[in-house]
Amino acid sequence: MNWPSNSNGVLTPEQIIELNRRFESSDALLGFDVSDDFVQFNQKDDMFTRAFWDDTIKSKDTDAFFSSYRMEAAPRRGEGFNQKDFALRNAAWAISDIFSNRGNDIGEREGFQAAIKNDTPVAADQITVDDPAAESAEIKKLAKLFGADLVGITEVDQRFHYSHRVDTRDFTEVPNALPEGVTHVIVMGHAMDVDLVDTYPSALAGVSTGMEYSHEAAIVVQLATYIRNLGFEAIASMNDTALVIPYAIKAGLGEYGRNQMVLTPEFGPRIRFSKIFTNLPLTADTPQPLGIKQYCENCTKCAKACPPKALPFGEPTVKAENQSTLAHVRKWSADCEKCFGYWAKLKTDCAICMRVCPFTHKRSWMDHLWFALATSRFRQLALWLDARRGLPVRLKPGRWWDRLRNHR
Numbered sequence: 245m246n247w248p249s250n251s252n253g254v255l256t257p258e259q260i261i262e263l264n265r266r267f268e269s270s271d272a273l274l275g276f277d278v279s280d281d282f283v284q285f286n287q288k289d290d291m292f293t294r295a296f297w298d299d300t301i302k303s304k305d306t307d308a309f310f311s312s313y314r315m316e317a318a319p320r321r322g323e324g325f326n327q328k329d330f331a332l333r334n335a336a337w338a339i340s341d342i343f344s345n346r347g348n349d350i351g352e353r354e355g356f357q358a359a360i361k362n363d364t365p366v367a368a369d370q371i372t373v374d375d376p377a378a379e380s381a382e383i384k385k386l387a388k389l390f391g392a393d394l395v396g397i398t399e400v401d402q403r404f405h406y407s408h409r410v411d412t413r414d415f416t417e418v419p420n421a422l423p424e425g426v427t428h429v430i431v432m433g434h435a436m437d438v439d440l441v442d443t444y445p446s447a448l449a450g451v452s453t454g455m456e457y458s459h460e461a462a463i464v465v466q467l468a469t470y471i472r473n474l475g476f477e478a479i480a481s482m483n484d485t486a487l488v489i490p491y492a493i494k495a496g497l498g499e500y501g502r503n504q505m506v507l508t509p510e511f512g513p514r515i516r517f518s519k520i521f522t523n524l525p526l527t528a529d530t531p532q533p534l535g536i537k538q539y540c541e542n543c544t545k546c547a548k549a550c551p552p553k554a555l556p557f558g559e560p561t562v563k564a565e566n567q568s569t570l571a572h573v574r575k576w577s578a579d580c581e582k583c584f585g586y587w588a589k590l591k592t593d594c595a596i597c598m599r600v601c602p603f604t605h606k607r608s609w610m611d612h613l614w615f616a617l618a619t620s621r622f623r624q625l626a627l628w629l630d631a632r633r634g635l636p637v638r639l640k641p642g643r644w645w646d647r648l649r650n651h652r
């Protein structure tokens with residue numbers, strides 16, 4: 245479906261129903277049950293955005309959380325949270341920050357509250373694409389050449405685009421429209437460093453997040469520039485413009501888990517995603533569920549390990565805990581207020597629910613054997629084996645630094 249003409253980015257109820265019918269079979273594969281009274285998510289209600297304008301969320305802790313990224317409030321409270329840990333985390337974010345800060349004076353925080361601005365024009369001459377499947381295969385290889393770990397392609401599905409984005413100067417709503425004629429989304433996965441993830445919760449662990457935001461900023465800009473040089477539109481996007489989780493699943497990169505993350509066969513939930521919206525003729529991938537979500541139905545390891553108890557234990561539901569949850573979709577949903585409240589106390593991101601997930605580690609042949617069991621009809625045996633294994637031990641941040649000094 246082309247981006248609707250004259251669209252300001254907001255779908256009418258009739259268009260929602262039309263898209264629900266159009267994507268009925270792929271929604272079933274996604275495990276997302278989108279109801280006909282669905283409304284697009286307004287980015288103003290995103291938890292991070294609320295932390296700037298919503299007085300029920302803003303606090304000394306949230307102020308300190310954000311200022312710690314500029315070393316203005318980096319607490320020194322032991323291993324994993326000392327000045328070197330915060331310094332390394334902030335350094336890891338540096339490239340992403342260059343993009344997200346360059347539009348501050350016009351209220352466009354690129355990659356988060358606005359798409360990344362085109363630094364190059366669309367070439368006047370357009371190449372001829374006779375075979376969209378071959379073009380798709382080539383684009384995937386080029387994405388990997390630039391550094392992406394996973395790549396999938398799907399059609400534009402405007403249901404998962406923000407109804408509005410925000411102007412970060414005053415947090416007023418701004419239309420969230422893309423150029424007319426955009427048809428496909430290239431979704432890329434960026435795997436996080438497993439040893440750093442093993443140190444969650446810590447400021448040191450946040451290095452694994454910052455590094456991938458910086459990598460993805462560079463990779464989406466490079467690939468989008470290539471496509472624009474071929475004569476096609478290419479909008480480089482990180483967390484902005486649309487919800488990346490449904491897109492990653494629609495592009496066949498993984499399944500939706502209880503911890504609200506995409507669980508990929510290769511890296512489990514230990515991955516971040518970026519996307520490029522384009523009118524380059526491409527073919528869409530089809531999600532091929534392996535049964536990871538079925539494993540989640542019987543596992544509650546992440547929910548048990550979550551310190552503020554923000555994750556659900558029961559079945560997927562349409563219930564929205566608060567305005568930061570995507571409503572009218574049957575799925576597992578976290579209480580984002582509880583989750584972000586914990587992040588603010590830590591002064592850094594938390595991903596304990598990623599660290600403890602049994603799909604996160606694929607180091608040894610035993611991990612690979614466990615994965616084969618977990619995605620087969622023997623998943624109960626995999627659950628039993630994982631229960632015997634217990635929670636993975638957190639790697640002490642001090643030990644990570646020792647390893648760096650002695651072994652790397």
Ligand code: SF4
Nearest residue numbers: 501502540543546601
């Ligand atoms: S810890 Fe268990 S329930 Fe949670 S996402 Fe991983 S497999 Fe699913």
Ligand code: SF4
Nearest residue numbers: 550583594595596597
């Ligand atoms: S990130 Fe941390 S606080 Fe948030 S849901 Fe996961 S474990 Fe809970």
